[in-house]
Amino acid sequence: MYDLPYHKEPNEQIIKEFVNQYPFAFLMGCDSKNRPISTQVPIFMEEKDGRKTLTGHIMKNTDHHKAFLQNSNVLVVFNGKHTYVSGTWYSDPYTASTWNYMSVHARGSIRFLEGAALEDMLRKTSLHFEKNNTASTTIFDNLPKKFKQLVMNAIVAFEIDVQEIDNVFKLSQDRDAQSYHNIIDKLKEQDEDARIIAHEMEKRTKELFH
Template sequence: MYNLPYYKEHDEQIIREFIGQYPFAFLTGCDIENKPIATQVPVFIEEKNGKEVLRGHIMKNTDHHKAFLHNENVLAVFTGKHTYVSGSWYSNPNIASTWNYMSVHVKGIVKFLGDNELEDVLRMTSLYFEDQNEESPTVFDNLPLAFKQRAMGAIVAFEIEIKEIDTIFKLSQDRDAESYQNIINKLKEQDEDGRVIAAEMEKRAKKLFP
């Protein structure tokens, strides 16, 4: 991780909201031969018995399922919008360009869950992406029983006990006030990613430049 103190986000609520906004996480681990494995799945943060956990599901008997059975250590990376920042936007343009982005890294211990927990995870996941519309035909409880039984036989729910959370919200915090505002103005003219990053920078402007 790009580990510089001025790029860190320390507000726990902001971190939780970020994970909730961008739940499609990149999960990594190592298999029995110590080869890296990775998969991308929706993962949700929750509090359970006074501890924070991540919950989701993956296919059974895949490389990542077998790897996590062998090695319970897992890294989940949540990534948000990102955008190019031209050095020509700085008050001193003779500096290299860069990239602004936001990312949360969660390290923890994974364990696999039973069918009851799998139902809970599938219900939660389908409701989330169907905007909590309980009438949607694709919400877990509304799916045909035969289909649910067949699908559940091929997947497994997991829970990750969170051991460490690290962040990088690289949003030009190391620039002077003039450069910072000019970057915001330029990003507002860009695509959605640029505009989202500009909005995040605006939230922090008063604290950075009181």
């Protein structure tokens, strides 16, 4: 990832909110032969005893499950909205175009959990995405016992001890005020993703241009 200080988000609370907002993340690693493996799954960030952990679940005996059993080092990438930024929107239009985006990377070591830990993970996941509607028929505790056992035999929960976390919130922070405001105006005329990026830029205006 780009390691430029002006494209970093220093506020840990904002990073935590970002991860919670975009939980469908890339879980990546390498198998014993150094072949890259990747899958996308919902992942939650938690803090336990002063340490950050990531939790989720995947299917058993897939290529990525086997790879993570062989090599526990993983990278998790949380991606937010992103959009094209035309160089013609800058105060100097003879400039290369670029892409604005937000991304959080977490590296750590994965371990797998079954039994009660798997039940807790499935309960948490279903409640979260059903917005804590305990009456929903798809909530883990409301599913038929036979079906739950069938599902649990096919999946495994995981917990990742986060050893390093980094981010890029590339939002034109390196541009002059005229370019910055013009980019915001132009993005507001684009699709929903672009408008969300414009909103993120607006929130940082006072901090960048006193």
